[in-house]
Amino acid sequence: MTEQAIETDVVIVGAGPCGLFAVFELGLLDLKCHVIDILDKPGGQCAELYPEKPIYDIPALPIVTGQELTDRLLEQAAPFNPAYHYNQMVTGLNRKDDGTFEMETDGGLKFHCKVVVIAAGGGSFQPKKPPIPGIEDFEGTSVFYSVKRMEDFRNKDILIVGGGDSALDWVINLQPLAKSMTLLHRRDEFRAAPDSVNKMRELVASGKMNLHIGQVTGLKGDNGVLSAATVKGKEGEFNVACNSLLPFFGLTMKLGPVADWGLNLEENLIPVDTEKFSTSERGIFAIGDINHYPGKLKLILSGFHEAALMAQEAFRIINPGERLLFQYTTSSSNLQKKLGVA
Amino acid sequence: MAKITFIEHNGNEHTVEGDNGMSVMEVAVKNMVPGIDADCGGACACATCHVYLQGDWAEKLGERSEMEEDMLDFAFDVKDSSRLSCQIRVSDDIDGLVVKVPEKQF
Ligand SMILES: Cc1cc2nc3c(=O)[nH]c(=O)nc-3n(C[C@H](O)[C@H](O)[C@H](O)COP(=O)(O)OP(=O)(O)OC[C@H]3O[C@@H](n4cnc5c(N)ncnc54)[C@H](O)[C@@H]3O)c2cc1C
Ligand code: FES
Numbered sequence: 001m002t003e004q005a006i007e008t009d010v011v012i013v014g015a016g017p018c019g020l021f022a023v024f025e026l027g028l029l030d031l032k033c034h035v036i037d038i039l040d041k042p043g044g045q046c047a048e049l050y051p052e053k054p055i056y057d058i059p060a061l062p063i064v065t066g067q068e069l070t071d072r073l074l075e076q077a078a079p080f081n082p083a084y085h086y087n088q089m090v091t092g093l094n095r096k097d098d099g100t101f102e103m104e105t106d107g108g109l110k111f112h113c114k115v116v117v118i119a120a121g122g123g124s125f126q127p128k129k130p131p132i133p134g135i136e137d138f139e140g141t142s143v144f145y146s147v148k149r150m151e152d153f154r155n156k157d158i159l160i161v162g163g164g165d166s167a168l169d170w171v172i173n174l175q176p177l178a179k180s181m182t183l184l185h186r187r188d189e190f191r192a193a194p195d196s197v198n199k200m201r202e203l204v205a206s207g208k209m210n211l212h213i214g215q216v217t218g219l220k221g222d223n224g225v226l227s228a229a230t231v232k233g234k235e236g237e238f239n240v241a242c243n244s245l246l247p248f249f250g251l252t253m254k255l256g257p258v259a260d261w262g263l264n265l266e267e268n269l270i271p272v273d274t275e276k277f278s279t280s281e282r283g284i285f286a287i288g289d290i291n292h293y294p295g296k297l298k299l300i301l302s303g304f305h306e307a308a309l310m311a312q313e314a315f316r317i318i319n320p321g322e323r324l325l326f327q328y329t330t331s332s333s334n335l336q337k338k339l340g341v342a
Numbered sequence: 343m344a345k346i347t348f349i350e351h352n353g354n355e356h357t358v359e360g361d362n363g364m365s366v367m368e369v370a371v372k373n374m375v376p377g378i379d380a381d382c383g384g385a386c387a388c389a390t391c392h393v394y395l396q397g398d399w400a401e402k403l404g405e406r407s408e409m410e411e412d413m414l415d416f417a418f419d420v421k422d423s424s425r426l427s428c429q430i431r432v433s434d435d436i437d438g439l440v441v442k443v444p445e446k447q448f
Contacts, residue, residue, distance in 0.1 A: 048387075053385050
């Protein structure tokens with residue numbers, strides 16, 4: 001697949017609170033942004049780990065939940081029409097001879113930009129891999145943590161493990177394609193949406209799929225080809241024949257591809273200066289939880305400040321020689337026009 | 343105040359004191375007990391603070407909440423003695439608590 005690269009001023013890696021506020025600060029300086037996140041939604045940790053929990057230390061918002069903060073940041077950035085790309089892991093980052101950057105995602109998207117802002121937080125959210133002995137031998141051939149192409153599962157004997165929405169959604173979507181479908185969960189109660197649970201129960205009742213209660217303890221097979229999973233249930237151990245296994249145990253944060261971009265790293269953090277929040281590479285900035293400098297606090301408000309200072313330098317790189325006027329949003333008619341309030 | 347013993351997968355024991363009102367997870371993190379990751383900081387949103395209650399502590403501490411039960415679906419090798427340590431509050435009643443830390447929180 002050779003997709004046309006998307007041209008933009010800035011690509012922001014990570015749609016957490018700091019990436020979202022960077023869209024706003026860059027937007028005030030007329031810089032266009034594309035934001036990429038591996039999650040299926042914006043908000044980073046705030047939306048994935050604690051959407052309902054109150055945050056008490058956002059200036060001037062005495063109490064705001066993780067989800068509300070995310071929604072407000074999106075609203076604040078909206079006048080600048082940023083483009084958001086979800087379910088995409090930024091895998092490649094290369095500098096071209098002319099100093100601009102090429103980036104690509106695992107979903108085949110390509111970008112060409114002048115400035116890169118890494119707002120990757122604690123790393124990318126990735127599926128948890130259950131520590132079943134020998135599971136690595138089957139990964140990518142018989143064991144998958146996500147479904148990229150449903151067709152790949154046609155006529156397979158599929159075992160799906162888990163009780164949440166991902167597990168149940170894939171049970172329902174893949175069952176019509178599969179040769180056989182089995183769902184395994186540790187208890188006979190499901191966290192997933194009631195509608196999905198009902199559909200799954202109907203499929204079981206009509207003999208179109210199997211449901212087992214228990215936990216996988218081992219895998220059987222050769223050369224990466226799975227033949228069965230050993231399951232421990234209430235009545236002891238048994239085998240479930242399968243050649244495709246899809247475990248859904250939620251997400252965890254892993255540094256991920258950021259480590260491969262040739263940047264200095266100290267204990268999985270990117271050292272930056274505190275004037276521009278630039279990495280060791282000119283044109284690549286790091287803000288939010290992913291960066292480190294003397295006195296760094298992993299707080300949302302620190303990331304907001306970092307975004308504002310970063311944007312100034314990003315402007316200078318993209319518009320060399322142009323003077324940057326310092327302006328207030330309260331009084332600048334120019335800024336207000338950009339915000340659509342003038 | 344309560345004395346809590348964490349037993350690592352390799353058998354190493356850490357007996358530490360926790361103040362009332364803290365969570366057992368917080369006591370572990372504060373005392374740098376290895377093996378409790380607590381990615382979500384105690385929001386019952388990550389299941390990386392999984393422990394196994396030892397002895398008869400499972401009966402003594404009573405039922406897990408529905409939220410904790412749901413989140414345990416994201417833990418590995420869940421047993422009847424499984425708990426998320428961020429959901430256990432320290433009080434005088436849990437003095438002497440012994441928990442085992444799984445090999446990996448994954
Ligand atoms: C339970 C809990 C409570 C908290 N309470 C507070 C509080 O009260 N006050 C406070 O200030 N802070 C709090 N924090 C911390 C706060 O959430 C973080 O400081 C903040 O989320 C950092 O924002 P960020 O934008 O830097 O990164 P994140 O929120 O971590 O977002 C980074 C995003 O980048 C994505 N990403 C990374 N690498 C890639 C890649 N290669 N490709 C695609 N996407 C990628 C990730 O998937 C993620 O969505 C709390 C954190 C937790 C867990
Ligand atoms: S610390 Fe995340 S669930 Fe306990």
